[in-house]
Amino acid sequence: MTPRMARFRLAIAAAMLVLGHLPGAAAQDATPVRIVAPLPMNGGTPLRFTGSLTAARQADLSPRVSGLVKQVEVDAGDAAEEGDVLVELDATMAELERQRASAVLAEARKRLEEAERVRDEAYALGQNIPQTTLRAREAQVEIESAVVARLQAELRQQVESVTRHKVLAPFDGVVTRKLTEVGEWVQTGTPVLTFVATDRLRLDVQVPQEYFGIIALDSPVRVRLDAEPSEPLAGRVAATVPLSDTDARTFLVRVTLETSDRPLIAGMSGEAAFSLPGDRKALELPRDAVLRHPDGSTTVWVVEQGDAGAVARERTVTLGRTLSETVEVISGLEPDTSVVVRGNELLRDGQQVRPVEDRTEGAVGGTSG
Numbered sequence: 001m002t003p004r005m006a007r008f009r010l011a012i013a014a015a016m017l018v019l020g021h022l023p024g025a026a027a028q029d030a031t032p033v034r035i036v037a038p039l040p041m042n043g044g045t046p047l048r049f050t051g052s053l054t055a056a057r058q059a060d061l062s063p064r065v066s067g068l069v070k071q072v073e074v075d076a077g078d079a080a081e082e083g084d085v086l087v088e089l090d091a092t093m094a095e096l097e098r099q100r101a102s103a104v105l106a107e108a109r110k111r112l113e114e115a116e117r118v119r120d121e122a123y124a125l126g127q128n129i130p131q132t133t134l135r136a137r138e139a140q141v142e143i144e145s146a147v148v149a150r151l152q153a154e155l156r157q158q159v160e161s162v163t164r165h166k167v168l169a170p171f172d173g174v175v176t177r178k179l180t181e182v183g184e185w186v187q188t189g190t191p192v193l194t195f196v197a198t199d200r201l202r203l204d205v206q207v208p209q210e211y212f213g214i215i216a217l218d219s220p221v222r223v224r225l226d227a228e229p230s231e232p233l234a235g236r237v238a239a240t241v242p243l244s245d246t247d248a249r250t251f252l253v254r255v256t257l258e259t260s261d262r263p264l265i266a267g268m269s270g271e272a273a274f275s276l277p278g279d280r281k282a283l284e285l286p287r288d289a290v291l292r293h294p295d296g297s298t299t300v301w302v303v304e305q306g307d308a309g310a311v312a313r314e315r316t317v318t319l320g321r322t323l324s325e326t327v328e329v330i331s332g333l334e335p336d337t338s339v340v341v342r343g344n345e346l347l348r349d350g351q352q353v354r355p356v357e358d359r360t361e362g363a364v365g366g367t368s369g
Contacts, residue, residue: 017180030310034342035303036334038283046222046273047215047321052204053225053268057171057197062189063089064164069184074193076178081171087180087192091165096156104150112144147210157267173197176266186270201257201264202238205272206250210319214330215240221255225270234258237274237293250315280321283329289341290319300333301340301347310355312340 067089074086119137122129154212177194180186203223205232207215234257241252255272257264291299298319301312315337333339338355341349347353 007098010191013237017128017170030193030352031347032343032356033301033303033312033340033347033353035338035355036286036289036341038335038337038339040283046275047207047211048206048271048273049207049253050269050271051253051269053195053201053264053266055173055198055266056129056200056202056203057173058266059170059195060191061086061167061170061193061195062191063087063186064188065094065161065169066088066187067165069180069182069192070165070194070214071185072180073127074175074178076175078175079194079198079339080173081173082167082169082171085166086175087167088166088194093166094158094161098155098162099154101151101158105148105155108144108148108151112141112148115141117146121233130185133348166190171195171197174200196266198265203235203255203270203272204256205253205255206248207253209249209251210330212242212251213318214320220275222273222275223270225264225268226272227268228262229263233262235272248354266321270343281335283335284326285329285333285339286341287322287325287327288291289339289344290317291344296321299330301344302333303338303340308352310353312344312349312351312353314347315351 070090071088118139122134122137178198180192219237221232223235235255238256239254303310317331317332319329
């Protein structure tokens with residue numbers, strides 16, 4: 001018999017004494033059940049789950065225009081700083097359009113200068129020139145000014161078009177995949193590089209949904225990377241994503257790591273140990289005491305002393321960790337409660353029960369209901 005089993009056998013006897021129902025002391029028509037008293041657990045034991053390092057920023061870079069790849073400046077593994085040219089498309093036609101727009105603008109500016117000169121001559125003549133002529137020369141200046149403004153905008157558009165033939169690094173990072181080569185024709189929106197930032201890595205951990213209310217924001221975390229398990233890193237819970245994975249019944253916990261001089265890369269695996277409050281109340285029960293329902297809820301049957309004797313009452317509980325033979329109960333149960341561990345499958349609320357002692361060694365445990 002294991003030490004845990006021995007503790008539960010003592011708890012069974014204690015629970016039966018509390019109810020005043022040692023074998024043979026109850027009415028024979030009551031349903032026989034085996035009961036146990038929950039055992040207190042150390043609430044400060046850290047929770048340990050595995051996860052992977054992810055980058056805070058990752059981008060599949062694509063050109064903003066379609067065109068022929070003229071130059072690829074980087075390869076997978078190369079680092080680049082924000083603004084560096086990574087891929088360049090052939091911009092010959094766009095450059096010619098820019099030159100044309102620049103020449104047209106220069107021509108329009110000369111016309112504007114001439115219109116301003118003619119208007120200023122009219123101002124100098126004063127009363128010796130008809131007012132209609134003066135107004136016409138002023139209007140011509142306004143027209144030429146509008147033309148210059150329009151052509152300036154067109155030139156800026158052509159300059160931007162030339163710039164868009166270059167794929168620039170959006171932030172400091174590393175190229176993880178090169179997806180194009182010189183001579184290929186690429187379309188707008190087609191990825192040509194995968195670029196990942198390396199300055200703000202975090203550990204993403206999928207945690208069972210029953211711990212969602214336990215892991216608090218900004219709580220400390222000890223991280224051990226599988227590549228260097230002997231040198232733990234300090235971290236803190238930065239986010240708990242309130243969306244459960246319907247297949248795995250887990251939710252995402254994101255842990256930020258404190259600044260480290262160690263070389264870290266996205267994709268590294270590691271273990272996160274979440275520190276829990278030391279005063280957290282937790283109880284331990286055999287797995288067979290817990291009934292799991294299709295809607296995801298979990299309940300236990302407890303035995304209460306009534307006027308007519310011991311009766312069964314159903315209680316909804318919140319579970320924590322599942323161990324090999326027992327489960328952790330976080331809420332819904334008091335330490336001095338007598339819980340049914342055998343004979344709980346067909347009980348009804350208020351049904352009279354008769355606690356009995358199960359003398360089969362190792363009876364506590366087994367699989368959960």
